[in-house]
Amino acid sequence: MRDKLINLKINGKKYQITVKSNTLLLNLLRELGYTDPKYGCGIGECGACSVLLDGQLTLSCLTLAISCDNKEVITAAGLSEKDQLHPLAQSLIEHAAIQCGFCTPGMIIAGKSLLDKNPNPTEEDVRQYLRGNLCRCTGYAPIVEAVLDQARKSKS
Amino acid sequence: MNTNTKILPLEFEYYEPENLDEALELLSRFKERARIIAGGTDLLVKMKRELLKPEVLISLSRISNLKYIDEGEGSLRIGAGTPLSEIENNPTVERSYSALFEAVRSMAAPAIRNMGTIGGNLANASPACDTAPPLLVYGSSLKIKSKGNERVVPLEEFFLGPGITVLSPEELIAEIQISQSEPPKGSAFLKLGRVSADIAKINVAVYLKREGKRCSCCRIAFGSVAPTPLRIYQAEKMAEGEIFEEQVIKKVALECQKQIKPIDDVRSSKDYRVWVSAILAEEALKAAWLRSEGSL
Incomplete structure (x- = not known):
């Protein structure tokens, strides 16, 4: 089939939508107004398009929308509750770990995915886990510190 | 070369078989017009760049019995559709197959390892493929299936050149078989x-x-x-x-x-x-x- 009616849940909201076979999840998300995942490289090297797909850290620019039938997508914005930023997003702000902001949604998703798996990461763990998320502004140090600090805070 | 990696320029027919037999049936029907898509992390990049223009994609993502790691006495059988991250997180692999563990660990980043599969990494046949050197030194073999047929090919005989393998258009890798002798x-x-x-x-x-x-x-x-x-x-x-x-x-x-x-x-x-x-x-x-x- 060249298109298909899929059921998709995005940040808690249910969609029933017909997608073409060659529609990428990233482009579908952005067309629906979820513009926090970004198109960076398109080839799986920058992490700007990272989302959680059924809870798994996934690159939406290399995912076919048609393959997402009955799946759930969570973007960085979907981690916020009402007007309350996700604590990790808040931590990035507090550590001045955001400059141009382009990588930030991907960083938040990847950072959350790490903390879900490993609530007590070492600095090396954080650097290894975020190594697929490129940031051209900050030099990474404040981002790593923001994730570590969030891990410490959620422990206490 | 088309360098707009934002879109997939061409439409294709998409199939998502629920089991292996169905996938093999589709492969035998479409032959070279079709490509298998597992994680898609290599294939979709090539399609974005129009290096590949398959008319049909057959996804393995819903075939659950291609995703397993079975341990035997000094041996390991890995379903070709097993994501790299599952191999990385397998305690036996970490303990007893250090080279494979280190290779998977070294690959790309966590998101790609969640998506990419070991079978896909081999079938992609990049000369720089990270899972191949460890699997070669363990003397691994591949179980290759097509409709009504099955053969086992030593990994050493699998690669023919960059992106080229012994797989015919009707075949897919079903399993990676690894054996090791006793310690030390x-x-x-x-x-x-x-x-x-x-x-x-x-x-x-x-x-x-x-x-x-x-x-x-x-x-x-x-x-x-x-x-x-x-x-x-x-x-x-x-x-x-x-x-x-x-x-x-x-x-x-x-x-x-x-x-x-x-x-x-x-x-x-x-x-x-x-x-x-x-x-x-x-x-x-x-x-x-x-x-x-x-x-x-």
Whole structure:
């Protein structure tokens, strides 16, 4: 089939939508107004398009929308509750770990995915886990510190 | 070359079979018009760049019985659709298949490892493929299936060139079969890239079996130094039966350097690859030996 009616849940909201076979999840998300995942490289090297797909850290620019039938997508914005930023997003702000902001949604998703798996990461763990998320502004140090600090805070 | 990686320019027919038989049926129907999509992390990049223009994609993502890691006595069977991250997180792989563990660990980044599969990594047949050197030194085989047919191919015979394998258009990799002898043995994988998430400039895996102070079996495989991942038999022979010490290790490493035939490309130069190959080989040989509880 060249298109298909899929059921998709995005940040808690249910969609029933017909997608073409060659529609990428990233482009579908952005067309629906979820513009926090970004198109960076398109080839799986920058992490700007990272989302959680059924809870798994996934690159939406290399995912076919048609393959997402009955799946759930969570973007960085979907981690916020009402007007309350996700604590990790808040931590990035507090550590001045955001400059141009382009990588930030991907960083938040990847950072959350790490903390879900490993609530007590070492600095090396954080650097290894975020190594697929490129940031051209900050030099990474404040981002790593923001994730570590969030891990410490959620422990206490 | 089309460099708009934002979209997939061409539509295709998309199938998502629920089981392997259905997938094989589709493959036999569409043959070279179809491509298998597993994680998509290599395939979709090639399709974005219009290097591949399949009319049909057959997804393996819903076939749950291609995703498993079964342990036997000194053996491991891995379903070809197993994501790399599941291999990385498997305690047996981490404990007993160090080279494979290190190779998967070194690949790309967590998101890609969640998506990409071990079968896909092999079928993509990149000369820089990271899972191939370890699987080569473990003497792995691939169970290859087509409609009504099944064959087992040693991994050494699988790769024919960059992106080219012995797979016919009707076949797919179903399983990776690995066996190892009893301890004392050790394996290691090393890789050089520009930054940690990069594709290898050069990679190497070593598997050693120890008998006292002697090395009774040595296998060495390099990636990114030839059109396909490569075993270095001449160097292996120089290690076997020898008391494993500094001099022998150096000799074996230098033989590796002599045997490889790398090229200049975007990731590195021929000269650099030749230069570091001996150093990488030496370090990997030592690491594998120490893991076999040999002393140096």
